[in-house]
Amino acid sequence: MKSFRIFIYLSTGLTYLLIFIGGMVRVAGAGMGCPDWPKCFGRWIPPTSIEQIPAHIDPSTFNIVLAWIEYCNRLFGAIVGLSITITLFLGLKYYSHIKRIKWSLITAFFLTLFEGWLGAVLVHTVLNPVTITLHLFFALIIVMLLLYASQEVYYLDNPDAERQSKYPSRMQSLFVLLAITLLIEVILGTEIRGGLEMIRKDNPMVDSQFLLDMLGPFKYAHSVLGFLITVLCGLIWYKLVKRSVNPSSLVVQTSTSLLVLIMLQIVSGEVLVFFDVIPLVQLFHLWIASWILGIISVQYCAWKRSSLINE
Amino acid sequence: MNKILYIIIPGIILMGFGANWVIQKAKNSHDIPIIKQVPEFAFHDQDGIPFNKTRLANKITVLDFMFTSCTGPCPLMSSNMATLYKEFQNVKEVQFVSVTVDPVTDSEDVLKEYADFVGVDDDRWQFIRSDLESTKKLKQGGFMLYAGELPQGHAIKFILLDHNGNIRKYFDGTDDASQAVLRKDIAVLVKELRS
Numbered sequence: 001m002k003s004f005r006i007f008i009y010l011s012t013g014l015t016y017l018l019i020f021i022g023g024m025v026r027v028a029g030a031g032m033g034c035p036d037w038p039k040c041f042g043r044w045i046p047p048t049s050i051e052q053i054p055a056h057i058d059p060s061t062f063n064i065v066l067a068w069i070e071y072c073n074r075l076f077g078a079i080v081g082l083s084i085t086i087t088l089f090l091g092l093k094y095y096s097h098i099k100r101i102k103w104s105l106i107t108a109f110f111l112t113l114f115e116g117w118l119g120a121v122l123v124h125t126v127l128n129p130v131t132i133t134l135h136l137f138f139a140l141i142i143v144m145l146l147l148y149a150s151q152e153v154y155y156l157d158n159p160d161a162e163r164q165s166k167y168p169s170r171m172q173s174l175f176v177l178l179a180i181t182l183l184i185e186v187i188l189g190t191e192i193r194g195g196l197e198m199i200r201k202d203n204p205m206v207d208s209q210f211l212l213d214m215l216g217p218f219k220y221a222h223s224v225l226g227f228l229i230t231v232l233c234g235l236i237w238y239k240l241v242k243r244s245v246n247p248s249s250l251v252v253q254t255s256t257s258l259l260v261l262i263m264l265q266i267v268s269g270e271v272l273v274f275f276d277v278i279p280l281v282q283l284f285h286l287w288i289a290s291w292i293l294g295i296i297s298v299q300y301c302a303w304k305r306s307s308l309i310n311e
Numbered sequence: 312m313n314k315i316l317y318i319i320i321p322g323i324i325l326m327g328f329g330a331n332w333v334i335q336k337a338k339n340s341h342d343i344p345i346i347k348q349v350p351e352f353a354f355h356d357q358d359g360i361p362f363n364k365t366r367l368a369n370k371i372t373v374l375d376f377m378f379t380s381c382t383g384p385c386p387l388m389s390s391n392m393a394t395l396y397k398e399f400q401n402v403k404e405v406q407f408v409s410v411t412v413d414p415v416t417d418s419e420d421v422l423k424e425y426a427d428f429v430g431v432d433d434d435r436w437q438f439i440r441s442d443l444e445s446t447k448k449l450k451q452g453g454f455m456l457y458a459g460e461l462p463q464g465h466a467i468k469f470i471l472l473d474h475n476g477n478i479r480k481y482f483d484g485t486d487d488a489s490q491a492v493l494r495k496d497i498a499v500l501v502k503e504l505r506s
Contacts, residue, residue, distance in 0.1 A: 024330050028337035065340035069333060201491075204498030205402050279334045280327065 004090035008153055011083045012146040016290065018073075018080045019139050023286045025073045026132070026193075027279035033070030035061050037123040046071045077119065084112050084146075091149070100152050108145040111138050129194045133187055140186065140290055144297045151301045162306040166245035169307060174239075175300040178232045181225060182293050188222045189286065196277060212273060219273075226269065233262050233292075240299065251302050254295050261292050343471070343496055346478040350453045354410070354439040357422035362408075362439045364476055370406045371500045372472040373493070375484055376450055378413035378462040379425040388467060388484040393429045395494065396436050404474070404501050407436040412450065413462035414440045454478065471496055474504045 025031055034040035035057060041047050042054040046067040053062055091105040118135045125131055155161055192215060199214050200206070212219060237255045240247055247255075268285045271278070354362045373395060377385045392407055399405040411417040417425075422438040429436075441449075443461065451458040456466045469482040471493065480496060483489040 020326060020330070024333055028334045030337055063340050065336050069337060201495070204495050205399070205501065280331050283330055283334075284327070 001094050004094055005153060007087040007090055008150050011087045012150050014080045014083055015143045015146055018076055019290050020287050021073050021076055023283045025069055027283050028069055030066040030069035031127045033066035037120040040067055040071050081112050084109055101149050104145045104149045108142050111142050133190045140293055143294060147294050147297050148301060151298060162248050162302055163309055164246050165248045165306050167303050167306050168239045168243050171239060171303055179296055181229055185225045185229060186289050188218055191218055192222055230262055233258050254299050258295050261288050264288055343479045349476045352449045354441040356437045356439050357419050357426055359419055362437060367472055367476040369474050371404050371497055372406050372408055374408040374470045374472060376410050376412050376465045378411050379417050379421055384467045384485050389429050391484055391490055402501060404504055405497055409438045411440045412446055412465040414443055469493060473500050
């Protein structure tokens with residue numbers, strides 16, 4: 001049973017790392033580093049020199065650095081897949097009687113298989129923009145499912161958690177609204193990034209700070225939604241921290257972290273708009289968004305648990 | 312919680328450095344290698360002004376070998392070159408050079424007429440000529456392209472040269488995929504020149 005705990009927490013952490021690595025592949029432009037799937041240039045280990053490329057693949061597509069970046073992403077993806085599989089196996093062995101754990105793990109497992117398949121589709125469609133966004137979208141869903149299962153396991157070990165805490169009762173719609181807004185915001189963000197790449201390809205000589213001006217109206221939509229998210233997160237913090245009786249330390253700390261992360265998002269977003277589209281800032285801007293989504297999911301579960309056991 | 316932060320924050324900073332290293336590596340991997348120096352040559356442009364290697368200095372040059380009466384792939388090459396010529400009209404560092412491989416037919420006047428025909432209205436696109444022997448020498452010796460049967464075997468390459476007169480890359484002058492890569496690579500070299 002201890003092994004299950006190790007694996008569920010490990011899988012969650014590794015999935016977050018994988019989202020980071022996936023974002024890195026994207027900003028490094030290494031998505032087509034390997035033109036085939038699952039092998040890379042027809043090999044299980046990518047070529048280290050141009051002579052090793054099989055005859056049916058155009059050698060001019062070979063870039064050793066990009067090939068190895070993409071290969072590390074796939075390798076890490078395989079490790080995460082393996083970790084989630086073991087987690088599912090152990091989860092079914094020990095906790096098949098607890099529906100929440102069982103079904104969130106089963107869903108996470110099948111979505112992970114789906115993600116692997118989407119990865120193959122991405123390569124075969126030469127990075128179709130809609131597929132790239134879906135690839136990220138399902139990664140976020142998987143990480144939220146894993147967080148949910150982790151939290152349920154945590155509550156099994158700490159049955160008294162949230163028993164002393166009393167939160168405002170009407171928060172369900174606030175959480176749902178925030179989660180949906182966040183997901184839309186992430187999708188808008190990927191659209192902006194994709195749009196920038198298209199414009200950059202067609203106008204290679206334009207400096208990146210002018211590229212944003214050439215984007216359509218969705219950059220404003222991203223800002224407006226960002227403002228709405230800030231307000232909603234402020235509201236959640238106010239309700240959970242200020243309007244609650246004896247809120248748990250998990251809830252207080254996640255609420256504070258939420259505000260800090262939102263601030264970081266505003267700052268990094270403004271840097272991208274006003275200074276330069278810096279790849280590293282782009283990467284963290286996306287990764288922090290995945291953290292925010294995770295925190296909202298954790299808070300929702302804590303709030304839900306408190307209202308259930310204190311009924 | 313504080314203890315976790317002590318692990319997480321340095322971890323994230325480390326990831327940031329790692330990611331930055333990877334992103335830089337990826338960026339540098341797009342560098343275009345130097346193939347070789349273009350040898351000295353002495354040609355004339357369509358206005359009769361000498362065109363030699365010094366005219367390549369501080370310019371990013373896209374060069375091809377063609378002849379005006381060619382009916383094979385040349386019209387497509389000229390049309391692709393004209394597209395690039397228009398696209399880079401605001402980038403003064405980029406120039407285009409077409410070398411005629413049929414200097415007997417392509418006199419200065421013929422070249423001038425051809426330049427008008429493809430829409431050249433400034434000095435960013437030059438049409439240059441010399442005698443047949445020098446042309447062969449430049450093409451085969453300088454650019455490593457077969458020059459046995461001129462003008463027919465004139466090669467359909469676009470050749471990208473940097474501001475020091477180095478050959479950096481060869482492109483197919485007739486297909487769209489190569490044009491897309493060429494467009495990107497011109498930008499890379501211009502940024503290299505400006506930095």
